[in-house]
Amino acid sequence: MTKFRPCIDLHAGAVKQIVGGTLTTTSSDLQTNFTSEHAASFYADLYKKHNLRGGHVIMLGPGNDEASKEALAAWPGGLQVGGGIKDTNAKYWIDAGAEKVGNLLLCRHAMASIHALLLGHKQLFILFFFFFFFDK
Secondary structure, eight states: OOOOOOEEEEETTEEEEEOTTOOSSSGGGOOEEEEOSSOHHHHHHHHHHTTOTTEEEEEOSSSOHHHHHHHHHHSTTTEEEESSOOTTTHHHHHHTTOSEEEESOOOHHHHHHHHHHTTTOSOEEEETTTTEEEOO
């Protein structure tokens, strides 16, 4: 059975669908299929209303912290967050309401640091690339 996992992709604070491979360090390369007129919190509330678990907010580059915090506040404990997650800010995002935090790839030292930071939390850390899960 296929299970729907909703996603809120954020770029420069807006909910966007970006053409794969066009998000680079050169802003002129970026191509979008769709930019929403709604805030990230609108989608978080919609997912909460329909109990669509397993969704995530992905911060694609800088300028997304506020929109991410608003989405997490709309459904505390209901969304995972990724993009720019490090050992220095993982606990911040859990405290902001993320169900889980994830990163594409971290070195072993950073993973150990995040694991130590999250020991007192029920939430999990997800390493998306290698699928390492940390719990208490």
